Amino acid sequence: MVTPLIMADGDSKSLSLVPFLLLILITAPAVTGDSLDSDSQVLLSFKSYLESWNPTERGKYNEWETEKKDVCQWPGITCTPEGSRVTGISLTDSTISGHLFRNFSALTQLTFLDLSSNTIGGSIPDDLNRCHNLKYLNLSHNIIGGELSLSGLSNLEVLDLSVNQIAGEVHSTFPTLCNSLVVANLSNNNFSGRIDDIFNECRYLKYVDLKYNRFSGEIWAGFRRLVKFSVSGNRLSGNISASMFRGNCTLQVLDLCGNGFVGEFPGQVSNCHNLNVLDLWGNNFTGNIPAEIGSISSLRGLHLGKNEFSRDIPETLLNLSNLVFLGLSRNNFGGDVQGIFGRFTQVKYLVLYGNSYVGGIHSSNILTLPNLSRLDLSYNNFSGLLPSKISQMQSLTFLILAYNNFSGDIPREYGNMPRLQALDLSSNRLTGSIPASFGKLTSLLWLMLANNSLSGEIPREIGNCSSLLWFNVANNQLSGGLYPEFTNMGSNPTPTFEVNRQKRDYIIAGSGECLVMKRWIPAEFPPFIFGLETLTKRSCRSLWDHVREGKCIFPVCPPGSTVGPLDISGYLQLSGNKLSGEVPANISQMKKLSMLHLGLNEFEGKLPIEIGLLPLVFLNLTRNKFSGQIPQEIGNLSSLQNLDLSYNNFSGNFPTSLNDLSEMSKFNISYNPFISGVVPYRGQLATFEKDSFLGNPLLQLPSFFNQSGNNNTSSGERDNGREEEDDDGASIDMLVFYWSTFSFYVVALMGILVLVYFDCPWCRAWLRLVEAFTVSLKIMLS
Structure with missing residues (x-):
C-alpha cells in the first residue's frame, strides 16, 4: 500500500494520485543542464521522490528549499570551490527507504554519493551507471538486491556496497571498473562466482574486502600488492602457494578465515614485512606453523584456530614483540597446555578454547603472563579445583573457563580482579556458594555461573x-x-x-x-x-x-x-x-x-x-x-x-x-x-x-x-466466554438467524434446480449470490 503524501497545509492527497506521481518522478524526462539552477531542480526532484517514499520520518534532505538558502548550503550538498555546480551528496543515516532515485546522472558534475546506513531497497538502476564522473560511491548498510552492473563508472576510486543483499557474479563490473579504483568493499552480500582473475587490471587497488559472500574457486594470486585483503566466510578452496608472496608484498591485513583452503601454509608470508594481522582461522591447513612468521616484527594479530596444525609451536614466534592477539583454538592439541604459551609475555589475548586439554594450566606458566587481558580456556577437559592464582593477573578483563570439568568451590580471590568485565564459569561441576567478594567487581558486565551445583544464597x-x-x-x-x-x-x-x-x-x-x-x-x-x-x-x-x-x-x-x-x-x-x-x-x-x-x-x-x-x-x-x-x-x-x-x-x-x-x-x-x-x-x-x-x-x-x-x-x-448479560435476547437473535439461514438455503436450492433444468442467466446470478452468502456465513460463524 502506498502511503498518502502529506501536504504543507496538513491535507493529504488522494491515494489514487500517489502511484501517478511516483510514475512521473520515475519516468519523466531527465532534468539536465550545466548550471547550478539545473542541479537544484534535480535535487528538488530527488527530494520529492524521497518524500513520496518517506511521508513521516525524514532526514536532512527535508530542509532543501531554494527560497531559504543557496543550493550549496543545503545539508548534505557540496559544490565546486566557486559554487557553480553540485559535486557531492551525503545523506548517510537519513531514514531513507524505497528504491534508488533514477536521475542522478542529470547531475553531470557529481563525483561523491553517499547514501549509506538507510533502508534503500530494490536494485541499482541503470541511471547510476551513467554517472561517469563519480569517484566515490557508498551504498553500504542498506537492503539493495539484484545484481551488480557498474561498468560505466570508469573514474571510480572508492566503491562500498557492503551489508546489502546484492547477488550474482561480478565479472560484468570488474575489471572494467578498475581504471582508478583504490577501495572495493563488497562484503556481507550474496555475491557468487570466481574471483581469481577479476582484479588483475586494477593497478591502483589497495583495499579489497569480499568477506561473507559465496565466492568459490581459487583465490586471486595478486593479493600481495594490496594493503588489505579479506575473503573470510566464503567458499574458496585450494592451496596458498609460496609464489603468491614472491616479490614486493605490501599487505598489512590478510584475512583468509572461514574458507576451505588446504595444505601447508607457506613460510614465504614473511616477505610481507608490514603485516599487522594474519587470520587463517577456520580452514584445513595442516603441517607445522611456519617458523618464518616469527620474523614479521609488525605482526599484532595471529589467528590460527580451527585448523589441523601440529601442536609444536615455533620458538621463533616469541620474537613477535608487538603481538597482541594469539589464537590457537580448536586444533585438537590435547594433553597439557604447551609450555611455550607461558613465555608470550607480550600477548594480551590468549585464546585456546576447544583443544581437549586435560592439564598444564600451572606448569605452562600462562597464569604468570603480566599483560594478559583475555584468557579463554573453555571447551577443554580441565578438571580439579579452579586455580586461585588467576586472581594475581590484575590486567585480566575476560576470564572464560566454561565447559570443563572443574569442581569444588569458586575461589573467593576471584573478587580481587578490579578490571574483570566477564567471568564465565558455567557448565562445570562447581559446588559451594557464590563468594561475597564478587561484590567488589564493579567493572563486571557478565557473570555466568549456570549449569553447576552451586548452593547457598546469592550474596x-x-x-x-x-x-x-x-x-x-x-x-x-x-x-x-x-x-x-x-x-x-x-x-x-x-x-x-x-x-x-x-x-x-x-x-x-x-x-x-x-x-x-x-x-x-x-x-x-x-x-x-x-x-x-x-x-x-x-x-x-x-x-x-x-x-x-x-x-x-x-x-x-x-x-x-x-x-x-x-x-x-x-x-x-x-x-x-x-x-x-x-x-x-x-x-x-x-x-x-x-x-x-x-x-x-x-x-x-x-x-x-x-x-x-x-x-x-x-x-x-x-x-x-x-x-x-x-x-x-x-x-x-x-x-x-x-x-x-x-x-x-x-x-x-x-x-x-x-x-x-x-x-x-x-x-x-x-x-x-x-x-x-x-x-x-x-x-x-x-x-x-x-x-x-x-x-x-x-x-x-x-x-x-x-x-x-x-x-x-x-x-x-463448552464456551462460557462471551458476555452473558443478554442471554435471552442472544438466544432469540440466534433463533431468528438460524431460521433466516434455513429459509435462504431452501430458496437457494430451488434456484439451483431451476438452473439445472433451464440454464437461465438470472439463475447463474442467483448461484453467485448463494456462494457469496455462504462465504459471509463462514466468516460470521468463525
Missing part, C-alpha cells in the same frame, strides 16, 4: 556490581531470596563502557566473539533474538564491539510506549534453583532489565505491581508459588513478547489489560486454578491456543475454543 553484595547487566545462575541449587539489595545491580555500567570505547583494538576481532555471544546473550529469548538474527548474518564481530562499548543494539521500549528504540538490554536469569521469598517492590529500579526469568523456583507471595515499570520483553515465572491477583500493570509492558505465569497459585479476576499486549507472541497462564473471570474473545489473547489456558476451571474461555480447527476443546468445556 547481597552482588548488588554492589554496578556494571553487572547480564547475570545467569540458572540450573544450580541456590536458595534464599531475591533481596532488595540486588536491584542495584547494573545501575551504572557507563564507566565500564567508556573504558572499552577508549581502548578499542581492532585486533580483537575474530577471537571467538561469536561463540561467547551465543552463550552470554540468550539469543533464544526476546529481545535478544535480535542478536541471534544478527549473528546469522555473519556480522558478530561488529556486534561484539557494540555490546562491550554499550552501544544500543536491542529493541527495548519503556512501559506504555508503543515503539521499541534500541537500548542497553540487561537480563536476570535465575531459573532452575531453590530460590524463595517474595519479589521486592524496588525491582522497578532495574531500569535496563528486559528479561526476567524466575521460573522453576519456590518464589511466593504477591507479584508487586511495580513490575509494570520495567522495560520487560520477556517475563517467565512458571512453576513457583506466586499467589494473589495478577497485576493489571503488566498490561503496561507494551514491548512484552513472552509471558509465562503457568503453574502458580494466582487468583482473582483475570486481568483483561493483558489483551493490550499487542507484541506478545508466547503466552501461558495454565494451571492457576483460582483465577476467575472472562478471557476476551477478541484481541491479542484470542490468537493463542487453548494450551495457554489449561487447568483453570474458573476461567471462562472464548467460544472459538469449542469449534473444530486450531483451538479444540472437549464437549465438557
Whole structure:
C-alpha cells in the first residue's frame, strides 16, 4: 500500500494520485543542464521522490528549499570551490527507504554519493551507471538486491556496497571498473562466482574486502600488492602457494578465515614485512606453523584456530614483540597446555578454547603472563579445583573457563580482579556458594555461573556490581531470596563502557566473539533474538564491539510506549534453583532489565505491581508459588513478547489489560486454578491456543475454543466466554438467524434446480449470490 503524501497545509492527497506521481518522478524526462539552477531542480526532484517514499520520518534532505538558502548550503550538498555546480551528496543515516532515485546522472558534475546506513531497497538502476564522473560511491548498510552492473563508472576510486543483499557474479563490473579504483568493499552480500582473475587490471587497488559472500574457486594470486585483503566466510578452496608472496608484498591485513583452503601454509608470508594481522582461522591447513612468521616484527594479530596444525609451536614466534592477539583454538592439541604459551609475555589475548586439554594450566606458566587481558580456556577437559592464582593477573578483563570439568568451590580471590568485565564459569561441576567478594567487581558486565551445583544464597553484595547487566545462575541449587539489595545491580555500567570505547583494538576481532555471544546473550529469548538474527548474518564481530562499548543494539521500549528504540538490554536469569521469598517492590529500579526469568523456583507471595515499570520483553515465572491477583500493570509492558505465569497459585479476576499486549507472541497462564473471570474473545489473547489456558476451571474461555480447527476443546468445556448479560435476547437473535439461514438455503436450492433444468442467466446470478452468502456465513460463524 502506498502511503498518502502529506501536504504543507496538513491535507493529504488522494491515494489514487500517489502511484501517478511516483510514475512521473520515475519516468519523466531527465532534468539536465550545466548550471547550478539545473542541479537544484534535480535535487528538488530527488527530494520529492524521497518524500513520496518517506511521508513521516525524514532526514536532512527535508530542509532543501531554494527560497531559504543557496543550493550549496543545503545539508548534505557540496559544490565546486566557486559554487557553480553540485559535486557531492551525503545523506548517510537519513531514514531513507524505497528504491534508488533514477536521475542522478542529470547531475553531470557529481563525483561523491553517499547514501549509506538507510533502508534503500530494490536494485541499482541503470541511471547510476551513467554517472561517469563519480569517484566515490557508498551504498553500504542498506537492503539493495539484484545484481551488480557498474561498468560505466570508469573514474571510480572508492566503491562500498557492503551489508546489502546484492547477488550474482561480478565479472560484468570488474575489471572494467578498475581504471582508478583504490577501495572495493563488497562484503556481507550474496555475491557468487570466481574471483581469481577479476582484479588483475586494477593497478591502483589497495583495499579489497569480499568477506561473507559465496565466492568459490581459487583465490586471486595478486593479493600481495594490496594493503588489505579479506575473503573470510566464503567458499574458496585450494592451496596458498609460496609464489603468491614472491616479490614486493605490501599487505598489512590478510584475512583468509572461514574458507576451505588446504595444505601447508607457506613460510614465504614473511616477505610481507608490514603485516599487522594474519587470520587463517577456520580452514584445513595442516603441517607445522611456519617458523618464518616469527620474523614479521609488525605482526599484532595471529589467528590460527580451527585448523589441523601440529601442536609444536615455533620458538621463533616469541620474537613477535608487538603481538597482541594469539589464537590457537580448536586444533585438537590435547594433553597439557604447551609450555611455550607461558613465555608470550607480550600477548594480551590468549585464546585456546576447544583443544581437549586435560592439564598444564600451572606448569605452562600462562597464569604468570603480566599483560594478559583475555584468557579463554573453555571447551577443554580441565578438571580439579579452579586455580586461585588467576586472581594475581590484575590486567585480566575476560576470564572464560566454561565447559570443563572443574569442581569444588569458586575461589573467593576471584573478587580481587578490579578490571574483570566477564567471568564465565558455567557448565562445570562447581559446588559451594557464590563468594561475597564478587561484590567488589564493579567493572563486571557478565557473570555466568549456570549449569553447576552451586548452593547457598546469592550474596547481597552482588548488588554492589554496578556494571553487572547480564547475570545467569540458572540450573544450580541456590536458595534464599531475591533481596532488595540486588536491584542495584547494573545501575551504572557507563564507566565500564567508556573504558572499552577508549581502548578499542581492532585486533580483537575474530577471537571467538561469536561463540561467547551465543552463550552470554540468550539469543533464544526476546529481545535478544535480535542478536541471534544478527549473528546469522555473519556480522558478530561488529556486534561484539557494540555490546562491550554499550552501544544500543536491542529493541527495548519503556512501559506504555508503543515503539521499541534500541537500548542497553540487561537480563536476570535465575531459573532452575531453590530460590524463595517474595519479589521486592524496588525491582522497578532495574531500569535496563528486559528479561526476567524466575521460573522453576519456590518464589511466593504477591507479584508487586511495580513490575509494570520495567522495560520487560520477556517475563517467565512458571512453576513457583506466586499467589494473589495478577497485576493489571503488566498490561503496561507494551514491548512484552513472552509471558509465562503457568503453574502458580494466582487468583482473582483475570486481568483483561493483558489483551493490550499487542507484541506478545508466547503466552501461558495454565494451571492457576483460582483465577476467575472472562478471557476476551477478541484481541491479542484470542490468537493463542487453548494450551495457554489449561487447568483453570474458573476461567471462562472464548467460544472459538469449542469449534473444530486450531483451538479444540472437549464437549465438557463448552464456551462460557462471551458476555452473558443478554442471554435471552442472544438466544432469540440466534433463533431468528438460524431460521433466516434455513429459509435462504431452501430458496437457494430451488434456484439451483431451476438452473439445472433451464440454464437461465438470472439463475447463474442467483448461484453467485448463494456462494457469496455462504462465504459471509463462514466468516460470521468463525
